[in-house]
Amino acid sequence: MKRKFLDTSVQELQVNSAALAGEAKNARPKKMNMPKRKKYLFCVLLIIIYI
Numbered sequence: 410m411k412r413k414f415l416d417t418s419v420q421e422l423q424v425n426s427a428a429l430a431g432e433a434k435n436a437r438p439k440k441m442n443m444p445k446r447k448k449y450l451f452c453v454l455l456i457i458i459y460i
Contacts, residue, residue, distance in 0.1 A: 422449055
């Protein structure tokens with residue numbers, strides 16, 4: 410059960426981060442990309458730690 414929840418939440422985060430990366434690319438080419446990616450990686454790590 411926990412495994413399934415983790416997989417779906419990671420998939421959702423990947424989709425959200427991909428969408429955010431696309432918006433960031435449209436707004437400002439490379440300045441916005443890395444911090445958001447790092448922020449999402451941090452969120453994934455937090456989720457894994459809490460589970």
